[in-house]
Amino acid sequence: MPDRIPRRADELLHEFVDRAHELVRNQTHMDSLLAAVVSMAEDLSLQSVLERVAQSAAELLGARYAAIGVLGEGGMLENFITVGIEVDQVELIGDVPTGHGVLGQLITDPRPLRLHDLHDHPMSVGFPANHPPMKTFLGVPIRVRDTVFGNLYLTEKERGADFTGEDEDLAVALAAAAGVAIQNARLYEDSRSRQRWLEAGAEASAALIAEDVPSHEGDLDLVAEHALRASDSVLAVIARREGDRLRVRTAVGALALAAREDLRCPKALQDADQERRAVILSDPEEVFGPGAGEKLGHVMAVPVGQRSPLSGRDWGNRLLLLARQAGAGAFSGTELASAAAFGSHVGLALDLNLAHRQREQDLISVDRDRIAQDLHDLVIQRLFAAGLSAQSLRRYTADPGAQTRITRLTEELDESIRELRSTIYSLHGHEAREEGLSQALLDAVHETVRDAPIIPRVNVEGRLEELPPALAAHLVAVAREAVSNAVRHSGAGTVAVALTVAEDEVELVVEDDGKGFADPARTSGLANMEQRAASVGGTSRVDSAPGSGTRVIWRAPLPR
Missing domain, CATH: 3.30.565.10 (Histidine kinase-like ATPase, C-terminal domain)
Incomplete structure (x- = not known):
């Protein structure tokens, strides 16, 4: 009986110590979770928020590797941020995941998923070459209410252990906070994007209407440069559709494209031009040909202006093509809508400039016609009469020197008449020519x-x-x-x-x-x-x- 009391006391003491350790561990986890949540609010850049979430998750749950996959509008991964894999190794691996295999399981069924071995899952498709080995896995969706933004993935728990239910609860809590942070970052970036496009449209339209640029080509260069900066692209092209081809009018940015060079015009762009709506292409080689994918990523095509007799007469059907750098994020729906509004606004300014220049050209043509008529009716007739008078002088002299001077005089008058007629023809037939x-x-x-x-x-x-x-x-x-x-x-x-x-x-x-x-x-x-x-x-x-x-x-x- 006396021995049982110390034994019971030892059990209670051990239980107390275990619970104290558990409380300390839980407090540590809570502190780490709070620190991770606070760190997410330090920067409103979406890329920075994603990197912070992935890094915080790896540290909090003791995972060697962590990743954030952001879902695009098509339901596949459009952005993939990794922690734990060196940059050189990422380049060796090649293309980032788009949402197949086990990663796709969380897209189709957005519920937490814990695995002892990734390879044992029925949807496992294996890893590409140069990919580090991974076994244990924990994945949770990142959502706000009913909207899923993406997924948080963790692999390789420290010391080879499996991820626990407690790890899953922490990951779910972190993902919930991350969802709010990502939503705020997206709203912030959408707001900044709209602001950039509005400012670009206002500046370009003001410059065009104020006629800061003297020519059609200068107008297009100005529009392309403003769109390039507003869209964070590396290439901006304004082209005119001619059947199943695009004739380049101007190009600014990464590729060496010359005016009047032809590009491809796939069916999607033909339809977008016909319907005057903006569209996004995921494959730049559809437009810019083989090899373009090495430099360029997603392409956004935006109609510039609306169909009108003026735009059809001189400019044709203008399309603004904007291309991101290869590997950069895709254009968002907000950017598509903002770019469409930009194209409509600057297109109106371009058409106003065109109408103004055309009116000036008509006035100049009227003056040319009047000058040509005066030259023909007055100057040429007088020169012709002077030539006839000089010819009539031949019968009043037999001096060879005088005859020679009369011949030279009449030849000079004939040459002057020919030059005047050439000038008259050029005045009548004057048309604006493209640059040499x-x-x-x-x-x-x-x-x-x-x-x-x-x-x-x-x-x-x-x-x-x-x-x-x-x-x-x-x-x-x-x-x-x-x-x-x-x-x-x-x-x-x-x-x-x-x-x-x-x-x-x-x-x-x-x-x-x-x-x-x-x-x-x-x-x-x-x-x-x-x-x-x-x-x-x-x-x-x-x-x-x-x-x-x-x-x-x-x-x-x-x-x-």
């Missing part, structure tokens, strides 16, 4: 080096007006690509562009005094120049060596 190749080349070079400490030199020789439009477009695009490469990679102080048109071929040479390179890896830019050369039966060569700069020689034969 030399000006397009100058514009492309200076635009590419605009923000770089590089001095450009451009030299043009030969009869540029005889070049076919398609070949001219290739030359401008190649020059833009070569100069862009020099700006980004060479560290050069000067870049020289020389275009020479001979009798049977045209040659473009772009040379810089940068650091050069040896055995360059094949890039999409160099491949693009080679493809352009091959399409016209020409050649493209790059000469470079470390320390001696780079020289691009692009040649194409001229059609007979």
